[in-house]
Amino acid sequence: MIALARGLLVLVLIVLSFPFLCLYMLINPSKNRNLYVACRAYAVINKIFSVRVDVRGFDSIPTTRPYIYVANHQCNYDVLIVAQALNPGTVIVGKKSLKWLPLVGQLYWLTGSLFIDRNSPRASIQSLRKIAKRVVADNTSLWIFPEGTRNHGGQMLPFKTGAFRIAKDMGVGIIPVTISPAVNHIAYNALRSTHVSIVAHPPIEADEVAAMSAKQLANHAREIINNALPVVQP
Template sequence: MISFVRWLLVLLFIVLSFPFLCVYMLINPIKNRNLHVACRSYSVINKIFSVRVAVNGFDTISTAKPYIYVANHQCNYDVLIVAEALKPGTVIVGKKSLRWLPLVGQLYWLTGSLFIDRNSPRASIQSLRKISKSVVADNTSIWIFPEGTRNKGGDMLPFKAGAFRIAKEMGVGIVPVTISPAVGDIAYNSLRPTEVSIVAHQPIEADEVARMSAKELASYTREIINNMIPVI
């Protein structure tokens, strides 16, 4: 019953807020800020589900230059944890199939977020290269889940190298991010709060990125993220 009421409240909130959010994002001239606005709005859903998100390390990340944020990906709820931490001027890279989901696809488009074809490595790299041309010019950071799919609470999957190749080509740094596995234990049908954390680690700056191969970067970044699991 508790779960039903919560999901009903979430549905009502989304349906009522979506038109107003769309209008705002359509007229907002600073398009790479739209995702931050959407995240601030929909982070209310965490309160409905009694999810308390501890955000650490993001306040030390400079907004004066773009970064590629890379994080572990366990379940669909990860996006709402990211919503508590995402900095202005950041967009998310998601799989192409999300484009056709009701509301989700429209939100991705309105927030300036980006799609890549996970099923085709060549198409994925081409998409990321196209993205990179505007990212540095607009001082836009991008957020990627480099596992490519959810690990469903198990061991982290190998990181795909595409994001790291683009970081080298763009000449930007990488911010490793760890999302705690507690996100998979949310008690939807209980009033008991769930404590979850999201941690931004010290950036791998552009000069260090340039010294490593994409494969080495992927392995190094994955190790940093994995070493913080489990976190509260």
């Protein structure tokens, strides 16, 4: 019953806010800030589900130049944890199939976030290279889940190298991010709180990125993220 009430409240919030957010995003000249605005609007969902998010490290990241954020990915709720932490001027790169989801796909597109075809490695790299040109031109940071799919709270999957190749091509740094596995233990049908952490680690700066291969970067970033788990015990 509690889960149903919360779900209905979230649905009402999304339906009522969607037209206003869409209008704002259509007329906002700073398109790379649209995702930040949407995240701030929907971060309230964490309060509805009694999820307390401990955000660490994001306030020390320079906003004057772009980065590529790479994070572990466990479940769909990760997006709402990211919403609590996301810096302005950042867009998410997600799989192409997301664009067909009702409301979610349209909102995703309006936020300036980007789609790639994960079923085709070659098409994925080509899409990322096109994205890279836009990122450099607009000083936009990218958020990518390099596992390519959710790991459902188990052992982290190997990182795909696409994001790291693009970082090298762009000449930008990488921010490894660890999301607490506690997101898989949210009590949707109970009133107890769930504490979750999301931690931005110190950047792997552009000079370090240039000195390593894409595979070395992928392994290095994965190790940093994995060594910080679990951030908060469920």
